[in-house]
Amino acid sequence: xxxxxxxxxxxxxxxxxxxxxxxxxxxxxxxxxxxxxxxxxxxxxxxxxxxxxxxxxxxxxxxxxxxxxxxxxxxxxxxxxx
Amino acid sequence: xxxxxxxxxxxxxxxxxxxxxxxxxxxxxxxxxxxxxxxxxxxxxxxxxxxxxxxxxxxxxxxxxxxxxxxxxxxxxxxxxxxxxxxxxxxxxxxxxxxxxxxxxxxxxxxxxxxxxxxxxxxxxxxxxxxxxxxxxxxxxxxxxxxxxxxxxxxxxxxxxxxxxxxxxxxxxxxxxxxxxxxxxxxxxxxxxxxxxxxxxxxxxxxxxxxxxxxxxxxxxxxxxxxxxxxxxxxxxxxxxxxxxxxxxxxxxxxxxxxxxxxxxxxxxxxxxxxxxxxxxxxxxxxxxxxxxxxxxxxxxxxxxxxxxxxxxxxxxxx
Numbered sequence: 001x002x003x004x005x006x007x008x009x010x011x012x013x014x015x016x017x018x019x020x021x022x023x024x025x026x027x028x029x030x031x032x033x034x035x036x037x038x039x040x041x042x043x044x045x046x047x048x049x050x051x052x053x054x055x056x057x058x059x060x061x062x063x064x065x066x067x068x069x070x071x072x073x074x075x076x077x078x079x080x081x082x
Numbered sequence: 083x084x085x086x087x088x089x090x091x092x093x094x095x096x097x098x099x100x101x102x103x104x105x106x107x108x109x110x111x112x113x114x115x116x117x118x119x120x121x122x123x124x125x126x127x128x129x130x131x132x133x134x135x136x137x138x139x140x141x142x143x144x145x146x147x148x149x150x151x152x153x154x155x156x157x158x159x160x161x162x163x164x165x166x167x168x169x170x171x172x173x174x175x176x177x178x179x180x181x182x183x184x185x186x187x188x189x190x191x192x193x194x195x196x197x198x199x200x201x202x203x204x205x206x207x208x209x210x211x212x213x214x215x216x217x218x219x220x221x222x223x224x225x226x227x228x229x230x231x232x233x234x235x236x237x238x239x240x241x242x243x244x245x246x247x248x249x250x251x252x253x254x255x256x257x258x259x260x261x262x263x264x265x266x267x268x269x270x271x272x273x274x275x276x277x278x279x280x281x282x283x284x285x286x287x288x289x290x291x292x293x294x295x296x297x298x299x300x301x302x303x304x305x306x307x308x309x310x311x312x313x314x315x316x317x318x319x320x321x322x323x324x325x326x327x328x329x330x331x332x333x334x335x336x337x338x339x340x341x342x343x344x345x346x347x348x349x350x351x352x353x354x355x356x357x358x359x360x361x362x363x364x365x366x367x368x369x370x371x372x373x374x375x376x377x378x379x380x381x382x383x384x385x386x387x388x389x390x391x392x393x394x395x396x397x398x399x400x401x
Contacts, residue, residue: 021296023314036330
């Protein structure tokens with residue numbers, strides 16, 4: 001099976017689609033790298049494993065959000081009463 | 083008159099010479115051989131009784147056999163023995179050959195042995211690969227009822243690009259028919275009609291109903307999806323319909339949205355695995371779909387949730 005890569009300017013793989021959907025001029029490959037393709041750059045026909053630095057992708061849970069809001073509310077009430 | 087007394091073993095008599103074919107009940111002249119107008123067969127009873135070898139003229143008015151309507155035909159009978167024969171009937175002004183056989187008092191059903199211009203094998207009926215139409219001239223000339231394979235590469239009709247299509251022709255009269263195309267891998271239908279006679283022209287193609295065509299599919303749903311533009315030719319579409327899966331670790335379709343091509347942005351709305359609401363902004367232009375990173379309800383951003391899965395082109399809706 002063939003794939004078409006959507007690459008950033010530095011060769012970072014942004015996404016991959018199947019050959020039948022490849023736009024004209026796409027970079028075509030026979031195989032995708034294993035795992036997260038966004039961890040690779042495609043340079044000179046080779047995959048270079050180059051994971052991006054892990055960003056804080058943490059999403060607060062409902063309990064955490066409620067705790068945050070309660071804390072903010074407490075601070076607000078303190079400001080009003082003091 | 084040339085009278086001669088001739089003798090055969092056991093037979094003595096006076097005969098007229100020369101004998102004619104009909105005198106002898108033999109060809110030429112007998113049973114149609116050597117004549118332009120052989121004996122007429124004018125009734126079904128007479129037809130059923132005709133089992134002696136020879137050539138006849140079928141003249142039973144308003145006949146319909148194997149779907150072929152005719153009133154005149156050429157009939158040949160091939161005898162096998164006193165209890166067997168084959169009749170071959172060729173309706174006048176057609177290429178059809180109708181055949182049946184006789185066996186000890188019973189005739190078989192008629193069959194049409196000419197399949198070159200007659201269903202089921204003619205006109206695509208019952209075939210996996212029906213006759214191909216490969217040029218626009220051939221397409222314009224295809225006006226007989228049947229199933230065909232449209233095979234004109236790089237076609238663009240009503241904004242739909244395709245190389246092949248299933249094609250049906252509905253004929254009304256010799257001067258009136260309809261062509262329908264269903265381009266490969268689409269669910270759309272293109273239709274036009276022909277009016278012959280003094281008009282003698284095809285109408286413009288029209289898109290029947292809407293169209294939805296899969297234009298893109300993510301080949302790695304377990305990978306992060308950062309902000310990017312997915313290059314697509316959307317010039318022939320009014321809108322795109324986008325599906326997304328929840329996350330790189332949970333590939334269930336969760337977010338769906340439809341945005342106009344060249345119109346305002348829309349959002350793929352979904353939730354994280356912890357059910358926190360998130361959204362990705364998406365925008366469609368004639369050259370592709372712009373997808374942002376996702377943003378959660380608390381304004382954090384990321385790339386591992388609400389992963390675009392499929393993009394469909396939509397035609398036939400308001401922009």
